[in-house]
Structure formats: C-alpha cells, structure tokens
Amino acid sequence: MPRPRKYRRVCCNPSAYYFKPRGIPVYELEEILLEHDELESLRLADLLSLSHEEAAKEMNVSRATFGRIVEKARRKVADGILNGKAIRINENNLFQTNKKRDRKMSNVEGNESTVNEGIQTTFMGKIAVATNDQIRVAGHLGKCRSFMIYEIDGEKIVSKELRENVFTHHRMHQHQQHEHHGEGGGHSHSQLIDGLKDCKYLLSSGGGWRVVEDLRQNNITTLFTSENLIEDAVNKFIKGELKNEDGLTCQDNGH
Numbered sequence: 058m059p060r061p062r063k064y065r066r067v068c069c070n071p072s073a074y075y076f077k078p079r080g081i082p083v084y085e086l087e088e089i090l091l092e093h094d095e096l097e098s099l100r101l102a103d104l105l106s107l108s109h110e111e112a113a114k115e116m117n118v119s120r121a122t123f124g125r126i127v128e129k130a131r132r133k134v135a136d137g138i139l140n141g142k143a144i145r146i147n148e149n150n151l152f153q154t155n156k157k158r159d160r161k162m163s164n165v166e167g168n169e170s171t172v173n174e175g176i177q178t179t180f181m182g183k184i185a186v187a188t189n190d191q192i193r194v195a196g197h198l199g200k201c202r203s204f205m206i207y208e209i210d211g212e213k214i215v216s217k218e219l220r221e222n223v224f225t226h227h228r229m230h231q232h233q234q235h236e237h238h239g240e241g242g243g244h245s246h247s248q249l250i251d252g253l254k255d256c257k258y259l260l261s262s263g264g265g266w267r268v269v270e271d272l273r274q275n276n277i278t279t280l281f282t283s284e285n286l287i288e289d290a291v292n293k294f295i296k297g298e299l300k301n302e303d304g305l306t307c308q309d310n311g312h
Contacts, residue, residue, distance in 0.1 A: 066117040067097040070180065075273035077143040080269075083185050083270045086143040095130035096146055102127050183208050184258040184294065191219060194282060194290050196263040196305075198249065199225040205287055207258065212295055224252035248273040253277060260290050263305040281305035 067227055077086060094116070101112035113123035137144040187201040195201040202221050208215040225248060245266050253259060259272060259279050269279045280301045284290040293299040 065094045065097075066115065068115075069093075069097050069100045070182075071096065071146060073276040074146040074278045075143065076137070076145075077273075078141045081141075082266070083143060083273070084266050085176045086141075088143045088145055089133050091130065091133055091144055093147060094126055095133065098123060098127035099134070103131075105226050121295050133253060147153055172272050180257075180295075181210050183256045184260060184291070185220070185253050185256040185260040187259070188287060192287060194262045194284055194287055195261060196261060198259075198264045198268055200263075204253065204259075207291055209295060214291070214295075222252075222254070224248040250275045250277065258294070260294070260299075 077083060079149065097116060098112065101107045101115055102109070105112075106116065109120050109123050110129070112127075113120045116123060116126075118126070136142060184207050185204040186207070187198055188200045188205055189195045191203070191205060201222055204220045206215070206218045206220050210258070225246075249268070250272060253272075254275070254277075258278060259277055261279065261281055262283065262285075263281055264279065272279050280294075280299060281303070282290050282293075282299060283302055283305070284293065284299070290299060
C-alpha cells in the first residue's frame with residue numbers, strides 16, 4: 058500500500074529564476090533544474106542557518122528527507138558554478154496557495170521514489186499576457202498589440218489592466234522591423250523589459266530565444282503555452298497547472 062501523500066512546505070518566492078555564465082547564449086549552455094523544495098532547503102539551511110532538524114520541521118518533512126533534499130540542492134549549485142552551467146529554478150512547479158493545504162497540491166511530487174510529497178508555494182506579484190484582442194494569448198512579442206497585466210495574490214486576482222505595446226520596434230515601426238529589430242546590433246529588448254519591469258512572468262504562445270534570454274537576465278520569466286484563451290492560461294497559472302512548452306521557442310531569431 059503506498060504511503061500517504063505528504064506536503065512539503067515551501068515559503069520562498071525568489072526574485073530571479075535563471076542564472077547563467079556571462080557572455081554565453083542560453084542555447085549553448087547545459088542547464089541544471091533546481092526544484093522549489095531544493096531552493097527552500099538552501100534558504101533554510103544556508104541562508105537562515107537552521108539545523109537540519111529545525112529546517113525539516115519548517116518544510117514538514119523528516120530530518121532524513123531534508124538531508125537528502127539539501128544535499129542534492131548543494132550538489133546542483135556547485136555543479137553549475139564550477140562547471141559553467143545555467144541554473145534554472147523550476148517555474149513549472151507553479152505556485153499553490155498554502156491557505157487550504159488539506160485539499161490543494163502542486164503538480165510536482167517528491168524526488169525520492171519512496172516518498173510521495175507535494176510542494177506548496179504562494180505567488181504574489183504581477184504577470185503579463187501577450188494579446189492582440191484581450192481574449193486570446195498572442196505569440197510574437199514584438200508584434201502583439203498589448204499585454205494584459207494581472208496582479209495575483211495566492212489564488213486571487215487582485216487587479217488587471219490593459220497595457221498597450223508601445224515598447225517594441227516591431228509594433229511602433231512594423232515597416233522597418235528588420236532595420237530596427239534584427240539579430241545584429243546587440244539589441245537587448247530594453248524597452249520591452251522596461252515596460253514590463255513590474256511583472257515577474259510573461260505568458261505568450263511563442264517567441265525567440267533572444268527575448269527569453271534578455272527577459273530572464275532582468276528577472277522576468279517567459280512561459281510559452283499552447284493555451285488559446287487568456288482566462289484559461291491565467292487560471293492554470295494560479296492553480297499551478299501551467300507548463301512552459303519549450304518547443305514553442307524559436308531558435309532562428311530574437312523575436
């Protein structure tokens with residue numbers, strides 16, 4: 058008979074989700090995936106200097122389980138730093154509120170085969186969704202007409218606003234897009250980044266690797282999704298069910 062499901066309590070909400078060596082494009086790097094419970098173990102043990110016993114109580118796991126989690130987390134971080142790899146905190150473990158822990162659990166389970174544990178975190182902040190009609194999720198970030206901005210607190214939408222896309226050269230000067238927004242010239246999508254700097258996530262139906270990299274370097278995580286309707290995508294984000302579909306990333310251009 059399988060062991061009963063047990064929650065891992067995760068309280069950290071990092072301001073950045075991607076770390077990489079300077080000067081090397083993301084697509085050339087080997088990537089290490091750091092799970093949310095592994096990040097939480099580092100926060101408790103290394104940042105707050107709690108003992109394994111104290112940290113285990115905070116995470117609602119056994120001392121032995123906590124030891125395995127933090128050992129794996131430290132090994133991943135050391136591997137990334139010493140071997141020049143990118144470290145990505147898993148944004149697919151998306152954020153469950155811990156207000157109703159008896160009935161809610163995230164879509165990622167425990168790493169050990171003998172333990173079946175969920176991960177709970179709470180997201181508070183803003184997300185942006187690319188759109189052309191305020192109904193459907195749009196793709197090309199440079200050409201979309203606007204962004205729907207949602208402020209989220211746990212499982213609630215606190216507010217939403219429409220933000221016109223006046224940030225990108227594609228939208229402002231569509232007839233001159235190759236001149237202003239091409240691969241060359243070291244374009245860094247600085248206007249888009251500045252226009253969405255209060256958002257932690259950007260949802261889109263696709264885009265280029267360069268804009269993903271530039272946004273990540275400025276603490277905005279891009280999530281590509283095949284969800285058609287904005288309402289469905291946002292609800293899945295809140296429930297922790299929205300998955301980043303890497304296959305929608307275009308490797309041929311920076312849009």
